[in-house]
Every structure is written in C-alpha cells, then in structure tokens.
Amino acid sequence: MLDTRELGRRPGSQREEKRTVPAPADLGIEVLRVPEGSPVDLDLRLEAVMEGVLVTGSASAELAGECARCLEPIADEIDVRFQELFVYDDQDYSSEEDDGVSMLEGDLLDLEPLLRDAVVLALPFQPLCEDDCPGLCPECGARLAEDPGHTHDAAIDPRWGKLQQLQQDTDPQQ
Ligand SMILES: [Zn+2]
Numbered sequence: 537m538l539d540t541r542e543l544g545r546r547p548g549s550q551r552e553e554k555r556t557v558p559a560p561a562d563l564g565i566e567v568l569r570v571p572e573g574s575p576v577d578l579d580l581r582l583e584a585v586m587e588g589v590l591v592t593g594s595a596s597a598e599l600a601g602e603c604a605r606c607l608e609p610i611a612d613e614i615d616v617r618f619q620e621l622f623v624y625d626d627q628d629y630s631s632e633e634d635d636g637v638s639m640l641e642g643d644l645l646d647l648e649p650l651l652r653d654a655v656v657l658a659l660p661f662q663p664l665c666e667d668d669c670p671g672l673c674p675e676c677g678a679r680l681a682e683d684p685g686h687t688h689d690a691a692i693d694p695r696w697g698k699l700q701q702l703q704q705d706t707d708p709q710q
C-alpha cells in the first residue's frame with residue numbers, strides 16, 4: 537500500500553519513490569515465481585492527474601523455479617515495467633468499462649495486483665534452464681544435458697519386444 541496524500545490531489549504534482557518490499561505469496565506462475573518474502577525493488581513515480589493518480593514504475597526481483605523440460609532448479613531475475621491510473625474512489629466514475637479500473641482506497645493505493653499482472657505477463661510460459669535444454673531421457677529419466685551421448689539400445693533386450701507383442705495380442709481393445 538502506498539500513501540498518496542502528499543500529492544494533495546493537485547494535478548501535475550508528482551513524487552518519486554524507491555522502496556523494497558517483501559514479495560507477496562504466489563507472485564508468478566507455478567513453475568517460476570518470486571519466492572515469497574524475497575525483496576522486490578520498486579522504483580515508482582506517482583503523478584496526480586485530474587481523475588486520480590498515475591503510477592509509472594519498475595520492479596526487479598529474484599526468480600526461482602524449475603526447468604519445464606528437465607526439472608532442474610532455475611535461478612533468474614526479472615525486471616518489469618508498469619503503468620496504471622488509479623482513480624479517486626470518491627469520484628462518481630461511471631464509465632462503461634468500469635471493470636478494468638483501479639481505484640484508490642482513500643489516499644491509499646494497492647500496488648499488488650498491478651505488480652502481479654506485470655510479473656506474470658513477463659514470465660516465459662515454459663521456463664528452461666538453457667534455451668536448448670534437451671530435457672529428460674524418455675526411457676530412463678536421466679538429464680540429457682549431463683549425459684549428451686546417452687542412448688538406449690532398444691534391441692539389447694529382446695524380451696521387451698516380446699512382452700509388447702504379447703500385450704498387444706491380449707488387449708481386447710485392439
Ligand atoms: Zn532443463
């Protein structure tokens with residue numbers, strides 16, 4: 537929560553603010569997120585306009601997650617920018633697109649939804665430990681990045697082939 541009282545509701549007045557806040561829970565997506573409680577550095581500019589307060593800023597934080605292919609832990613950093621108009625809550629703001637409007641709560645401004653949206657949008661859908669992570673061996677689950685020459689010779693044990701044949705023969709669905 538940020539206090540905007542100093543701006544005095546005078547359009548044109550502005551204030552810059554740097555602060556570090558602990559990350560809220562669930563900041564990010566399941567496979568990649570800002571660990572709860574880790575520091576988020578905010579660099580903000582608050583500017584009073586006619587309808588409310590315009591917030592422009594950036595946030596940087598650490599990320600932790602797992603590679604979508606090989607499940608190795610990933611440590612990364614994120615740096616996002618955002619801008620949002622927070623409308624004074626005592627104004628009769630009757631716009632058709634009311635839903636997307638952020639409101640001030642008195643003089644207080646809740647930055648968390650804005651931060652959350654910016655972070656989630658900036659995250660890769662499938663985080664990878666390396667751009668060309670080869671993933672896991674489909675046969676044994678070994679990490680292929682650690683053992684690139686890794687192969688399985690399917691013919692080495694003919695019993696598997698027979699077993700598959702047997703399953704197909706006895707499967708009533710086929
Ligand atoms: Zn990986």
Ligand SMILES: [Zn+2]
Nearest residue numbers: 673675676678
């Ligand atoms: Zn393998």
